[in-house]
Amino acid sequence: LRKVISLIHLSLDGLASGPNDELDWISYDAELEQSAHSLHALTDAVIWGRRTYEGMASYWLTVPGNPESTPAELEHARYLDGATKIVVSRTLDQVTWGDAQNTVLIKDNVADEINKIKQEPGKDIWFLGSPVLAQTFMQLDLIDEYRININPTVMGQGKPFFTDVTRQFPLKLLEAKTLKSGVVCLRYEPVRK
Amino acid sequence: VRKIVVYELLSLDGVAENPDSFFADWDEAMDANLAAVIATQDAVILGRRSYTEWAQFWPSSQIQPFATFINGVTKYVATSTPLDRDWANATALDGGLVKFVRDLKQQRGGDIGVHASISVAQALLAAGVVDELRLVIAPRIAGRGRRLLDGVPSIQLESIRSEISPTGYLLVDYRVIHQNLENNG
Numbered sequence: 001l002r003k004v005i006s007l008i009h010l011s012l013d014g015l016a017s018g019p020n021d022e023l024d025w026i027s028y029d030a031e032l033e034q035s036a037h038s039l040h041a042l043t044d045a046v047i048w049g050r051r052t053y054e055g056m057a058s059y060w061l062t063v064p065g066n067p068e069s070t071p072a073e074l075e076h077a078r079y080l081d082g083a084t085k086i087v088v089s090r091t092l093d094q095v096t097w098g099d100a101q102n103t104v105l106i107k108d109n110v111a112d113e114i115n116k117i118k119q120e121p122g123k124d125i126w127f128l129g130s131p132v133l134a135q136t137f138m139q140l141d142l143i144d145e146y147r148i149n150i151n152p153t154v155m156g157q158g159k160p161f162f163t164d165v166t167r168q169f170p171l172k173l174l175e176a177k178t179l180k181s182g183v184v185c186l187r188y189e190p191v192r193k
Numbered sequence: 194v195r196k197i198v199v200y201e202l203l204s205l206d207g208v209a210e211n212p213d214s215f216f217a218d219w220d221e222a223m224d225a226n227l228a229a230v231i232a233t234q235d236a237v238i239l240g241r242r243s244y245t246e247w248a249q250f251w252p253s254s255q256i257q258p259f260a261t262f263i264n265g266v267t268k269y270v271a272t273s274t275p276l277d278r279d280w281a282n283a284t285a286l287d288g289g290l291v292k293f294v295r296d297l298k299q300q301r302g303g304d305i306g307v308h309a310s311i312s313v314a315q316a317l318l319a320a321g322v323v324d325e326l327r328l329v330i331a332p333r334i335a336g337r338g339r340r341l342l343d344g345v346p347s348i349q350l351e352s353i354r355s356e357i358s359p360t361g362y363l364l365v366d367y368r369v370i371h372q373n374l375e376n377n378g
Contacts, residue, residue, distance in 0.1 A: 012326075012350060012367070013342035014207045138334070148205075152367060154318075154348035162206035162334065168215070171205065171332040173361035182352035184365060188205070188332060 002118045003144035005043065006127040006134060007036060008161060009183075011151050015158035016131045022158075027151050027181035033072055035149070035177075035185055040079045044123040047114070049133040050089035056080065061098055086117065086125070088133060111140045135164045145189050146171070152182035195298055196324040199307040199314045200230050203328055204335035207342055209311050215333045222358035223329060230327055231262045235303035238286070238294060238317075240310035241272040247309070248278035263308075269293070271313050291320040298322065311339050318345045323369050326350070330363040 009026045010016055017023055026032075048056060063069045063077040080097075086104045087095045095103040106113045114137075117125070127134070127143060137143050171188040178184050202212035239247070247263065254260040268283040270276060271290045276283060286293045294317060297305060307314050307323075317323050349370040356364045 013345065014340070150365075152350040152352045154342055154345055154350065156345055156347040165206065165334055166336045167334070168336040169334050170217070171334070171361075173332045173357055173363060176355050176357045176363055178352055178355045182350070184352060184355045184363075186363065 002045075002120070002122055003124040004047065004114065004118065004127050004137070004142055005039065005124050005145040005147060006129075006137070006143045007039060007147040007149075008128075008134065009149045009151060010161055011153050011155040011158070013154045013156070014161050015155045016134075016161040018155060018158045025151060025153050025155060026149075027179075027183050029179075029181055030072075031179045032149065032181065032183055032185075035179070037072065037076065039126050039147075040075070042124050043083065043126040045084035045086060045117070045125040046080070047086045047088065047125055047127045047129065049129045050087065050092055052129055052133075053085070053087045053089070053092075053095065057097060083126070084122075088129075110136065111142060114140075114142050131159045131161045131163070134161060138162075138165045139167055141167075141169075141190065141192075143190070145174075145187065148186045148188070150184045150186065195300075195302050196233075196304045197294060197298065197307065197317060197322055198230065198234065198304050198325045198327060199317070199323050200227075200327045201309070201311075201314065201329070201341050203330050203341055204333050204338075205330055206334050206336070207340040208335035208338035209309075209314075209341040210338035212331070214338075215331050215335045217331075217333070218360035218362070220358050220360045220362070222356065222364065223360075223362060226327075226329065226356075226358075226364050228258050231258065231266075231306065233304045234262075234266065234306040236267045236269065236297065237263065237306045237308060238290075238310065238313055239268055239270050239283075239308070240313040241270060241274075242312075243309040244268070244270045244272070244276070244280075244283065245278065248280040248283070252280060266306075269297070271310075271316075290316055291322060294320075294322050311341060314341060315343075315345055318342075318348060318369075321348075321369075321371060325353075326367040326369065328363075328365050328367075329358075330365060332361045332363075
């Protein structure tokens with residue numbers, strides 16, 4: 001079965017972004033980029049919410065034509081072109097990605113649709129959603145691996161990743177690695193009975 | 194200088210309240226970690242609620258090394274009402290918590306621990322008097338309960354250690370990077 005792998009950068013107080021969606025507190029460096037991009041080899045599809053999709057499309061489609069793009073950015077843009085882009089949104093009517101045909105729109109029955117995709121052949125699936133979508137996925141038990149990068153900062157104010165998860169569930173810690181920047185990269189999988 | 198060290202048991206979603214409900218295991222690495230934390234402490238600050246619970250539990254407990262430590266150590270309790278339980282070496286702290294801890298830090302001695310006592314930890318973190326955060330993070334989403342870092346202002350940290358215990362708990366220690374508030378130009 002294909003796994004849904006969630007990758008998220010958090011502050012130690014569990015916030016995924018600042019009060020105005022700031023991400024500048026993330027200790028992003030080559031080491032963290034390399035750790036995140038290890039998912040390129042493992043996955044061939046991504047799951048996004050509407051806003052993540054719109055942000056991704058407006059940035060990554062411009063990367064190949066931008067002479068300032070770094071090799072790592074070009075690699076990620078190529079990965080996104082090839083990956084199936086699964087977008088969860090009630091309000092969108094279509095999902096486009098340049099001329100690419102490999103997009104899927106899920107408007108409702110999220111659990112059924114995702115579970116159907118997990119049965120299909122393919123590599124694992126990279127989930128990168130807003131905290132709101134992540135909470136929906138956690139409540140529905142759709143995430144099979146949590147990759148959580150804890151940054152050495154308490155932000156105080158912002159968008160919490162876990163807040164509306166009211167289900168208590170056990171996890172298994174698969175790996176913990178501290179980067180030079182002090183980011184602790186954790187890998188957990190849910191323990192299902 | 195003696196350090197203020199906050200030691201807390203958390204779930205992955207940051208809940209510190211009632212850790213018994215999400216700590217399913219306790220292994221030798223967690224024991225050794227706790228032993229190392231308390232080895233340098235000779236004073237502990239407790240909140241009123243933790244004091245009331247612990248004063249009933251620890252005096253008759255044989256859970257070592259924490260029982261011997263917490264029963265013997267000097268305990269200052271942040272409370273506005275007199276202590277009503279008979280627990281050795283516990284006194285209500287005089288005056289405001291933050292000023293008391295700042296003064297205590299200037300005196301000679303070992304490190305000062307904050308254990309459990311969520312409100313005390315939050316007040317001391319907010320006041321910028323905490324030097325180290327030593328966390329044990331359970332592999333579990335608790336889903337509900339008071340979170341340690343809710344309502345705490347922005348704080349810069351330096352990660353000084355992370356280790357996985359044999360049962361999959363994360364032992365992670367941070368040093369608080371103190372901003373120089375006097376240096377306003």
